[in-house]
Amino acid sequence: MDGNKESFRRPGLVRRLFEFVLPHYCMVCGRRLDPSEQQICITCYLGMPRIGYEMDSINPTERILLAEKSLVRAASMFIYDKESDYSNILFHLKYWRHPKVGRWLAGIFARELQAKGFFEGIDCIVPLPLTYWKEIRRGYNQCMHIAKGVRKVTGLPILRNAVIRKVNRTKQAGLGKYQRWHNAQGLFEVADAGALRGRHILIIDDVVTTGSTLCSMIDTIVSVVPDIRVSVITLAIAGI
Numbered sequence: 560m561d562g563n564k565e566s567f568r569r570p571g572l573v574r575r576l577f578e579f580v581l582p583h584y585c586m587v588c589g590r591r592l593d594p595s596e597q598q599i600c601i602t603c604y605l606g607m608p609r610i611g612y613e614m615d616s617i618n619p620t621e622r623i624l625l626a627e628k629s630l631v632r633a634a635s636m637f638i639y640d641k642e643s644d645y646s647n648i649l650f651h652l653k654y655w656r657h658p659k660v661g662r663w664l665a666g667i668f669a670r671e672l673q674a675k676g677f678f679e680g681i682d683c684i685v686p687l688p689l690t691y692w693k694e695i696r697r698g699y700n701q702c703m704h705i706a707k708g709v710r711k712v713t714g715l716p717i718l719r720n721a722v723i724r725k726v727n728r729t730k731q732a733g734l735g736k737y738q739r740w741h742n743a744q745g746l747f748e749v750a751d752a753g754a755l756r757g758r759h760i761l762i763i764d765d766v767v768t769t770g771s772t773l774c775s776m777i778d779t780i781v782s783v784v785p786d787i788r789v790s791v792i793t794l795a796i797a798g799i
């Protein structure tokens with residue numbers, strides 16, 4: 560993989576000492592990490608259930624979002640399966656206060672995508688927003704951390720408040736496919752149409768399942784800014 564060298568480079572003395580005093584453990588298998596490893600061990604990294612991305616074929620993420628006429632391209636990094644130990648990555652990212660893993664993986668994925676020309680023509684990054692209160696409770700928006708990993712590689716600016724998410728008391732997780740689509744309607748609001756007009760934006764989400772949340776966000780943006788072009792990156796894709 561293209562990101563290997565950057566992501567598993569030889570650590571400096573300070574990092575090796577730090578790891579000796581305060582060891583870290585692989586988020587997937589739980590093994591103690593070597594100082595040259597970050598977040599997950601090299602064995603789990605190489606065994607990750609990757610999707611792969613080719614510019615000339617329709618991948619599973621693009622298939623999910625196929626109904627969106629404004630979609631230019633989309634890609635996901637790995638397959639999410641709740642029975643797999645790799646699901647721990649998303650739990651760490653979203654619920655266990657380790658958003659750094661999102662930034663790290665996004666950096667690796669972005670380097671791979673950049674080599675394939677994925678970011679050509681894209682103007683800016685729009686992380687999928689959380690509601691105000693959810694972000695306060697969690698302490699961060701995990702999609703922002705993924706966005707920062709992409710920004711570090713591409714230099715693309717992040718638009719923070721162009722789209723906001725409204726309060727919805729029903730969670731998407733645990734709902735059936737049709738309930739998710741119904742529940743996702745009207746979740747978003749465009750707060751700064753001027754920042755989006757005429758642009759090609761890159762929406763970033765942590766995991767795509769049915770695509771209902773992403774489609775709801777894209778539909779809301781298109782209804783206000785019809786000339787928008789949209790590409791999408793998610794770290795994981797579920798249900799394939």
Ligand SMILES: [Zn+2]
Binds near residue numbers: 588590599600601603
């Ligand atoms: Zn491992």
